[in-house]
Amino acid sequence: MKNLFGDTTVRVIAFAALLLAFLLVFVAIRILLVPFVAALFVVYLFDPAITILRRRGIDPSNAFLIVLCITILAIGGVLVLMPASLRLESIAESKEAFIERFVTQLDAVERWANSKFPMFGSFRLVAEVNDKAAAIATRFFEDLPSWITNFAVNLLLVPFIAYFVIRDGKTLKRRLIELVPNRYFEMSLIMLNRIDGQIGGYLRGRLIECILVGAVQAVLMGIASIFVPQPYILLIAGICGVTSIIPYLGPLLGTILSSVLYLGSDLPMSSMYGLLGAVAAAHLIDNVLIAPAVLSQNVDLHPLTVALVLIIGGELLGALGMLIAIPVASSIKVVLQEFYANYQMQVRT
Amino acid sequence: MKADGIWANIFRLVTRDESLADVLQNIPLFQALTAKELRILERLVHLRTYETDQSVFLETEPGAGIYVIRRGRIEIVLNHKTEHPLTLAELGPGDFFGEMALLGYTSRSATAVARERSELIGFFHPDLIEILNVHPSMGAKISLGLAKTLAERLRFTNSQLRSIWEVQESPERAYALRT
Numbered sequence: 001m002k003n004l005f006g007d008t009t010v011r012v013i014a015f016a017a018l019l020l021a022f023l024l025v026f027v028a029i030r031i032l033l034v035p036f037v038a039a040l041f042v043v044y045l046f047d048p049a050i051t052i053l054r055r056r057g058i059d060p061s062n063a064f065l066i067v068l069c070i071t072i073l074a075i076g077g078v079l080v081l082m083p084a085s086l087r088l089e090s091i092a093e094s095k096e097a098f099i100e101r102f103v104t105q106l107d108a109v110e111r112w113a114n115s116k117f118p119m120f121g122s123f124r125l126v127a128e129v130n131d132k133a134a135a136i137a138t139r140f141f142e143d144l145p146s147w148i149t150n151f152a153v154n155l156l157l158v159p160f161i162a163y164f165v166i167r168d169g170k171t172l173k174r175r176l177i178e179l180v181p182n183r184y185f186e187m188s189l190i191m192l193n194r195i196d197g198q199i200g201g202y203l204r205g206r207l208i209e210c211i212l213v214g215a216v217q218a219v220l221m222g223i224a225s226i227f228v229p230q231p232y233i234l235l236i237a238g239i240c241g242v243t244s245i246i247p248y249l250g251p252l253l254g255t256i257l258s259s260v261l262y263l264g265s266d267l268p269m270s271s272m273y274g275l276l277g278a279v280a281a282a283h284l285i286d287n288v289l290i291a292p293a294v295l296s297q298n299v300d301l302h303p304l305t306v307a308l309v310l311i312i313g314g315e316l317l318g319a320l321g322m323l324i325a326i327p328v329a330s331s332i333k334v335v336l337q338e339f340y341a342n343y344q345m346q347v348r349t
Numbered sequence: 350m351k352a353d354g355i356w357a358n359i360f361r362l363v364t365r366d367e368s369l370a371d372v373l374q375n376i377p378l379f380q381a382l383t384a385k386e387l388r389i390l391e392r393l394v395h396l397r398t399y400e401t402d403q404s405v406f407l408e409t410e411p412g413a414g415i416y417v418i419r420r421g422r423i424e425i426v427l428n429h430k431t432e433h434p435l436t437l438a439e440l441g442p443g444d445f446f447g448e449m450a451l452l453g454y455t456s457r458s459a460t461a462v463a464r465e466r467s468e469l470i471g472f473f474h475p476d477l478i479e480i481l482n483v484h485p486s487m488g489a490k491i492s493l494g495l496a497k498t499l500a501e502r503l504r505f506t507n508s509q510l511r512s513i514w515e516v517q518e519s520p521e522r523a524y525a526l527r528t
Contacts, residue, residue: 051482051483054483055482055483055484055485174395177395178395182397182399182403182405183404185395185397185471186406186410186411186412186413186414186473187410187411189413189473189475190411190413190454193413193474193475341411342410
């Protein structure tokens with residue numbers, strides 16, 4: 001019997017259909033990139049818990065729903081039980097006073113910097129902030145409705161996408177592997193598995209690092225509070241923990257946000273020094289103890305490469321780009337390593 | 350016309366019938382598995398088709414797992430691309446090869462070539478790790494089977510080495526023992 005799929009016409013049609021499918025997937029990915037990446041984060045983070053439930057004979061999709069419910073209940077519980085002082089309500093209630101205090105404190109910093117470092121010319125922090133604040137505020141309030149809508153849509157989409165990735169991800173991976181020609185089959189299998197392991201390990205390592213950085217920050221601010229007033233300990237620890245997910249830039253971002261919070265509050269400058277000391281010490285502990293312990297096995301990238309991919313990621317996709325830059329770079333590294341090893345083997349034989 | 354490369358795999362009609370479990374349960378690695386566990390294994394393995402003279406893997410290439418022959422004939426060859434290739438074994442349906450790579454991504458010690466159109470069942474290291482994570486008792490059975498198989502092969506290699514050593518040390522005695 002003649003092979004039906006051996007005809008050139010059928011092959012061309014199949015190729016065109018494949019191309020169209022790739023194009024559609026690309027367009028869909030452009031639209032769904034943020035929720036899709038967030039869903040992948042959720043999948044990788046939930047994976048150990050899902051594996052534990054699967055050991056008890058629970059279906060992966062049902063296990064995901066159980067873990068999701070527990071997570072939502074835990075977050076909801078924390079938000080309900082959290083004291084009002086940690087929810088920034090005190091600042092929202094008196095935002096004019098907050099801005100006024102912030103400008104006054106910034107003015108003090110500016111005067112101090114000008115008196116200590118006259119050789120750098122005069123700092124014009126307050127003028128710069130006042131100039132930019134109006135533009136930023138206008139843009140912020142213009143963009144706010146679309147941000148809220150996007151956030152709400154993404155919040156619904158993320159668990160939805162994650163559910164299907166958990167349910168069908170492995171089958172999809174197997175189908176993709178089945179398409180690979182025999183010559184590259186094992187290489188692709190090894191490559192995919194190594195990428196999977198690296199991304200999963202990196203994301204889980206980062207999450208552990210975030211939690212530990214937050215905890216260390218809270219403890220250090222607690223110690224600092226013995227000597228100087230240190231309010232919003234849990235809030236700042238949370239900010240520093242979350243921002244530390246972005247290497248190098250994250251701690252800086254956390255420090256800036258925490259500093260703005262302190263400058264706007266009715267606190268003496270000594271509190272600011274206490275905060276900066278605690279942030280610096282937490283960053284040091286993170287670099288010396290936490291990061292080498294939780295991340296060294298996962299991603300083997302040179303610090304210069306990390307800095308470079310962060311800049312490229314930030315330029316291309318903003319904050320999201322910085323977040324996914326390292327997993328993407330490490331995946332590319334694995335692919336290149338496998339191809340190079342294969343090439344070398346072919347040269348030798 | 351011979352379909353090859355990606356086309357052969359896109360349009361291949363994958364028939365995962367019950368006989369897949371039948372083939373697997375005769376392999377020493379999977380002999381201790383229950384019917385339910387064999388069904389789980391069936392969903393994890395990869396079915397691949399190789400044309401005549403197509404290589405399954407090459408010597409020194411990184412390997413990821415074991416192949417069980419469902420249909421066809423596979424030749425295990427040393428120095429495949431040289432003028433003097435050495436055929437180590439010729440395997441048929443129900444035989445398996447490449448089990449060392451199941452323990453980790455190690456280099457293949459020989460080349461495997463299909464001598465006729467062959468259908469192979471591949472079981473790989475990531476699949477074994479997943480089984481060990483999700484179904485630990487099933488994973489233990491497979492690991493024990495793998496250990497037994499490797500021990501058997503080691504015992505066979507040892508006896509061959511002993512024969513070689515005896516021939517080298519005392520050819521007369523070895524001859525007398527043999528006769």
